[in-house]
Amino acid sequence: MIFRRAAVREFTSTAIAIFVALFFIMITVILVRLLSQAAGGRLPADAVLALIGFSSLNHLPVLLSLSVFVAVLLSMSRSYRDSEMVVWFSSGLPLTAWIRPVLQFSLPIALVVAVLSLFLSPWAQGKALEYRKRLESRDEVSRVSPGAFRESASSQRVFFVESVDQAAGRVKNVFINSVQPGKQGLTVATDGEVETAANGDRFVVLLNGRRYDGEPGAANFRVMNFERYAVRIEPKELGVIEVTPRTLTTDNLLLAPTNPNKGELAWRFGIPLATLILSLLAIPLSFVNPRVGRANNLVFAVLAFTVYLNLLGVSQAWIAKGRLDAVTGVWAVHGSMLLLLLLLFGWRMLPSLRRSR
Numbered sequence: 001m002i003f004r005r006a007a008v009r010e011f012t013s014t015a016i017a018i019f020v021a022l023f024f025i026m027i028t029v030i031l032v033r034l035l036s037q038a039a040g041g042r043l044p045a046d047a048v049l050a051l052i053g054f055s056s057l058n059h060l061p062v063l064l065s066l067s068v069f070v071a072v073l074l075s076m077s078r079s080y081r082d083s084e085m086v087v088w089f090s091s092g093l094p095l096t097a098w099i100r101p102v103l104q105f106s107l108p109i110a111l112v113v114a115v116l117s118l119f120l121s122p123w124a125q126g127k128a129l130e131y132r133k134r135l136e137s138r139d140e141v142s143r144v145s146p147g148a149f150r151e152s153a154s155s156q157r158v159f160f161v162e163s164v165d166q167a168a169g170r171v172k173n174v175f176i177n178s179v180q181p182g183k184q185g186l187t188v189a190t191d192g193e194v195e196t197a198a199n200g201d202r203f204v205v206l207l208n209g210r211r212y213d214g215e216p217g218a219a220n221f222r223v224m225n226f227e228r229y230a231v232r233i234e235p236k237e238l239g240v241i242e243v244t245p246r247t248l249t250t251d252n253l254l255l256a257p258t259n260p261n262k263g264e265l266a267w268r269f270g271i272p273l274a275t276l277i278l279s280l281l282a283i284p285l286s287f288v289n290p291r292v293g294r295a296n297n298l299v300f301a302v303l304a305f306t307v308y309l310n311l312l313g314v315s316q317a318w319i320a321k322g323r324l325d326a327v328t329g330v331w332a333v334h335g336s337m338l339l340l341l342l343l344l345f346g347w348r349m350l351p352s353l354r355r356s357r
Contacts, residue, residue, distance in 0.1 A: 007075070007101040015071035015109075022063055023056075030055045047135055054131070057124035061117040061271045066305065068106050069278040073301055076286035095349050098283050106279035114272035118250045121268075126247035156180070161192075174206055176231075186212040187229070195230075203230045245320075263320030266330050270312045277337050278305060284344035308337055 030052055037043040043051075076098070079085050150159045162173035176187040189209025196202050206229040214221030245253065245264035253261040253268075285301045311333045318324035324332075 004101040004104065007098070008105045010075045011071050011102070011105040014075050015067045015105075018070050018074075019063065019067040022067060026059055026063060027052065027056065044135060047131070050131060051128060054124045054128035057116070058121050058128070061113045061121060062309065064109055064113050064116070065271060065275040065278060068109050068275055069282055069301075069305055072102055072106070072279050072282035073286050073298075076283060077288045077297070080286065080288035095283065095345065099280060102279050102283060103276070106276055110272045110275040110279075113275050114269075117268045117271045122247060122249055129242070129247060174209070176206075182215055184214065184216050189229070205230045259322045260320040262326040263316040263318075266319055266326055267312060267316045270316075270330065270334065273334055274308055274312065274337075277334065277341065278308065281337065281341050281344070284341070284348045287348055304340075308333075311336070 031048070034043060034048045034051055038045045038048055076085075079088070156179050158177040160175035161171045164171050171192045172190070174187075174189045174192045176185075178185045178187070187206065187209060188211075189206035191207040193205050193207070194202060195205050207227065209226055209229060211224045211226065211229065212221055213224070245260045248256075248261070248264070250265070250268060253265050281304060282301065285297055285304065287297060315324065315329040315333050319326050319329045
């Protein structure tokens, strides 16, 4: 019918606008968090963009689910405000007639959410963890940031470099404070560069500098001036990547049905199912009385979405800890929302049934 095509078209345009707005908000929040880590020296600046991409893929399923829910809610609320629903009910059509166009709109998106939740999100989380491990395994020179004090992985050295010339591989005004048992060394130099020996060993070569060696609190410090001072860069091995249920593929979770894996499966399969239920839940929640306003229903709708996702998270945690059976946890959450959906449909259709009688 014509109204179905028009409804799906309006749902789609509204969902695109909402998704773009929410996506940029999400990117901004992730960017601020990662930039704060980079400013604090916990994350290299060149790793921000890659981690933004991995984090975005991880949050896309929930973002799409929210976009579908809000799109149906706002589109149908507009129909109530413009008195289109009055004409709809006067024509003898029930509220349940909206189920088909809403499912026609939300079902393809729920399939996309299922692909993201079951395959792309675990891959993104695994790659993000692997990428962070590789960043931690970078040598000390690679992690030096100009204009900031950086501590080595062994906490025995503190570096400061005023400026870095990436093209020439040179640094300006280097400060190194090293601590050893019963001994402390302070090295300053005006220039420095990184050299690679024939056997593959890497060295930091400081030029035209001075070194102070001695015991803290004693007066017998030794001062040395040098034209060239080389320090070998100890390579750091890549740490063992921790395997968690969030980084495992869905096939591996199914092959190893432990409690944590069952909890993760409940979350992955629950997000696309929640997308369909929320899209249908938006139909009775979209009722607006033009004389009263729509604030109450919008508040209840946001509360319903928040409670739904929190219940999914709680059930996942309880299943992972063995406090709740997987089947019981899944049906308790989704069954409760389905029961709420039926009650709201009955509540909204009750006046129409009375008038028809």
